[in-house]
Amino acid sequence: MAGPLEQFVIKPVGGGEMSSVAFTNSSMWMVLTIIAVTAFMVGGMRKRALVPGPWQSMAEATYEFIGSMIRDNVGDEGRKFFPFVFTLFMFILFGNLLGLIPYSFTFTSHIIVTMAMALFVFVLVTLVGLFKHGLHFFSFFVPSGAPVLMYPLMIPIEIISYLSRPVSLSVRLFANMMAGHTMMKVFAGFVFGLGAATFGLGGIAPIVMNVLLTGFEILVAFLQAYVFCVLTCLYLNDSLHLH
Amino acid sequence: MTDGSKGPNADNGAGEDFAERLDALKRDQASRLGGGKAGNAAPEAPESSAQGIGYALRMGTEMVASLLVGLAIGYGLDQWLGTKPWLMILFLFFGMAAGVSNVYRLANGMDMGVGWRRPDKQDE
Incomplete structure (x- = not known):
C-alpha cells in the first residue's frame, strides 16, 4: 500500500530519468489545468446567448465574482489588474479541484509552486507601488501617529510584516492543500487496516469520514483560491492608495 | 414596460x-x-461563514510567517556581520511583534490590508 506522502512525489511523465528539464507530472497537471480553464471559459461563452444556459452562467458567475471582488477591494483603479487576478484565481481553483480527482496530482500542494505565485504577486505589488508613488512608497514603513522615539522599534516590525506577505500567502495555500490530501490518504489507509481486522465492518467509518473529507476538500479548494485572490486585491489596494 | x-x-x-x-x-x-x-x-x-473560515485560516499563518521572516532576516544579518546569535534573537522578537500586530490588524479591521495599514477611524 502506498504511503500517504507518496502522492506528492514528482516524477517525469512516462518514466525515464528525472532531470531539471523533464516534463513532470506537476507540469502535466498545470498544462491540463490551463486546458480545462480555457475549455471552461471558451466553451461557456461560445454561444454568447442573451439568456445564458447553465454552462454560460457558470462562466459569467466566475467573471462577475472576480469583477466584484476587485471592485470592492481595490476600486476602479484595480480594473486593469482584472486579467491577472482572474488568471490567478482560475489557475489555483482548477488546480485544486483537478487535484481532487483520484490518481491526479495537486501541484498547489508544493510550496515551490505557491511560492513562485506569491513572489510574483509580491514583486508586482511592490513595483506598482514604486511606479505610482515613487520614493514616497517607503513612507509606508513609517507608522503614522507613533512617537519618533518608537521608530527604531516600529520600522523593523513594519518591514518584517511587509516581507511576511509572500510567505503567509504561499504557506497558507500549500499547507492547506498538502494537509488535506495527506489526511484523505491516511483515512483511506484506515479502511484497509480496520477492515482487515474486523471482516470489513470497521472499514465503514473511515469511508464515511473520507466522503466528508472530500466535501470539505472541495470547500477548501474554493476557499484557498478565494483567499489568495482577495489578499492579492488587498495588497494591490495598499500599493495603489497609500494611506 | x-x-x-x-x-x-x-x-x-x-x-x-x-x-x-x-x-x-x-x-x-x-x-x-x-x-x-x-x-x-x-x-x-464577515459576510458569510465561508469568509469567516477564510479569516480563521489566515490568522495562524500570519503569525508563523512573520516569525519565520524575522528569524530569517536575523540569521542572514548574523551570517553577514558575524554577530552570531544576537541579531537572530533580536529579530525573532521583532518577528513575533510583527506577527501579533498582523493578527491584531486582521482581527480589528477585517477588510484592511494585512501589512502596515491600521484600522483607521476608531483610534484617531
Whole structure:
C-alpha cells in the first residue's frame, strides 16, 4: 500500500530519468489545468446567448465574482489588474479541484509552486507601488501617529510584516492543500487496516469520514483560491492608495 | 414596460402590477440577506461563514510567517556581520511583534490590508 506522502512525489511523465528539464507530472497537471480553464471559459461563452444556459452562467458567475471582488477591494483603479487576478484565481481553483480527482496530482500542494505565485504577486505589488508613488512608497514603513522615539522599534516590525506577505500567502495555500490530501490518504489507509481486522465492518467509518473529507476538500479548494485572490486585491489596494 | 396580461397569475389571486411584486421581492430579499451586499455598512462582520473560515485560516499563518521572516532576516544579518546569535534573537522578537500586530490588524479591521495599514477611524 502506498504511503500517504507518496502522492506528492514528482516524477517525469512516462518514466525515464528525472532531470531539471523533464516534463513532470506537476507540469502535466498545470498544462491540463490551463486546458480545462480555457475549455471552461471558451466553451461557456461560445454561444454568447442573451439568456445564458447553465454552462454560460457558470462562466459569467466566475467573471462577475472576480469583477466584484476587485471592485470592492481595490476600486476602479484595480480594473486593469482584472486579467491577472482572474488568471490567478482560475489557475489555483482548477488546480485544486483537478487535484481532487483520484490518481491526479495537486501541484498547489508544493510550496515551490505557491511560492513562485506569491513572489510574483509580491514583486508586482511592490513595483506598482514604486511606479505610482515613487520614493514616497517607503513612507509606508513609517507608522503614522507613533512617537519618533518608537521608530527604531516600529520600522523593523513594519518591514518584517511587509516581507511576511509572500510567505503567509504561499504557506497558507500549500499547507492547506498538502494537509488535506495527506489526511484523505491516511483515512483511506484506515479502511484497509480496520477492515482487515474486523471482516470489513470497521472499514465503514473511515469511508464515511473520507466522503466528508472530500466535501470539505472541495470547500477548501474554493476557499484557498478565494483567499489568495482577495489578499492579492488587498495588497494591490495598499500599493495603489497609500494611506 | 410589459403588459403582463397573459402571465399565468391565476393562482396569485389579485393581479398586482409586475413592478410592484418585483419591488416586494427585492425588499424581502434585502431584509433576509441582512444588508450583506447592499448595505456594506458593517465591514467588521464577515459576510458569510465561508469568509469567516477564510479569516480563521489566515490568522495562524500570519503569525508563523512573520516569525519565520524575522528569524530569517536575523540569521542572514548574523551570517553577514558575524554577530552570531544576537541579531537572530533580536529579530525573532521583532518577528513575533510583527506577527501579533498582523493578527491584531486582521482581527480589528477585517477588510484592511494585512501589512502596515491600521484600522483607521476608531483610534484617531
